[in-house]
Amino acid sequence: MPRMTARERREAYQREYQFQKKTGKPFFPYAVLHDTITSLVVVALIMGLTILWHSGFGPAPTEAGGERPGGFLGPAYEAQADPGTASYDPRPEWYFFFLFQLLRIFSTPELLLFGTIIVPTMLMVLMLAWPFLDRGPERRVSRRPVSMALAIGTPIVLLALTWSGSQAPAVGGAASGHAGAALFADTGLGCASCHTLKDAGASGTVGPVLDTLNPDYKTALDFITNGKAGTAMQSYKAKGATADQIACVASYVAAWANGGAKAASVDQAKYAAACKAAGADGTTK
Template sequence: MPRLTARERREGYQREYAFQQRHGKPFFPNAVFHDTIVSLIVVALIMGLSVLWYVQFGAIPTDPMAERTGGLLGPAYEAKADPGVLGYHPQPDWYFFFLFELLRIFKTPQLLIVGTIIIPTIWMVLLIGWPFIDRNPDRRLSRRPIALAIGVMVPIVLLTLTFYGSKVPAEGGAASTEPGAAAFAAGACSTCHVLANAGTAGNVGPVLDEAKPDYATALALITNGQGAMPSFKATYTEDEISCLAGYVATWSAAVGTTPGPGAATAKDYPASCEKAGGLFAGTVSSAAGP
């Protein structure tokens, strides 16, 4: 079929428009009536789901911290927040999962603005401006390869980011009884790092069992920070920092009760943990810091 010229397409559109003006159905009341019916169906569906959700509620639990169970549509409410929980992994609503994943990708302070401001802003500008950028009136996909490619790639990227952003970090195991383990698991370290000996399953920073830092490296990072990792010299004492550094160096990549390859570099461990006391020494008192 020969491709129509712009003039032929315009004339064809004008003929179709004139025909619809003479024989087509008016917007009011026809289209308004149809839209009203569809809107009422949607409202009725939402109300029906709400009633179904309500009638499936379980009994009000006697424990005020417990969850009130429900049916297929979920519980009436979940258990109340417990400020004593140390291993909580916050997540946004599902429609922000793609941004949540962008924060994981661009997690260093230097790149954080890329994932939080630059990329979303570019996306919104393109979304608003695309009708003005692509002025091609042809509706056939074969003649709109750029629009077709963008229309396919954008949902794929968003769905992929949403899928990975929805992944809840794996639950860690129990911390060992080694000096420094309880403090590592109870502090900010557990939020970011995976360390098998401490039973932590963070998903932001490096996996320490793979990084295997020696004592000097761990001490410098905890003291001064680097990249997305903040400095903790204002949070912990020197003995506490030395304890954590020694613990990380000793038990990263440990096999059972056999210390890891960095154990030989931790000269002050576990003596520094005994000086620090509390959770650092393995007792039940509170650790300093977050």
């Protein structure tokens, strides 16, 4: 079929318009009634869910700030947030995992703007502009390869981002049960705020990654005892850590950095004794 001229298109439109006006249904009352009923159904649904949720409430908590359980629609309310927690793993609701993943991809301070503002804004603008960019009259799916590729590609990319976002390891995840791991973590001597050591769930970036350096016991002991002048690594002896604490955490770093690659080189008896004396026995051997 040859392309219609603008004038022909206008006439065709007018014909269609007149035809619909004669034979179609008027906006009022048909569309209005339709919308009203649909809205009422939605409101009724929400009210029904609310009543169902409320009927599932468990007993009120006995202590202040406690959680009140609910039925399958979720708790009445959760326990009061603890602002002093060091173990909370902040992550968004699942429908924001794709943005969360963008943040993980553009994770350095220089690239942060890409993940938070530039990429999402560009996509949003693209979405608004699309009807103006794609002016092709063709409607058949097989003749619109670019639009189709975008329409299929976009959800795939979003799903992939959502999935990988959901797999993100916990920020400063849980420390293992090895002796000294808790001492290494933020709640202990605070090594985790500067160092990355997977076994301790530590992801600090101020100091070197201990999994990579994997220092032996003597090196670790020296650094922790004396620190290193001119760097952020301070002397823990000067900071008031006990000799047992230092020996325990030095043994721990030597033994368990890099997934335990050098565990055999550590004097296990001394390691166990120091951590026991420091009150930092592990829960696993």
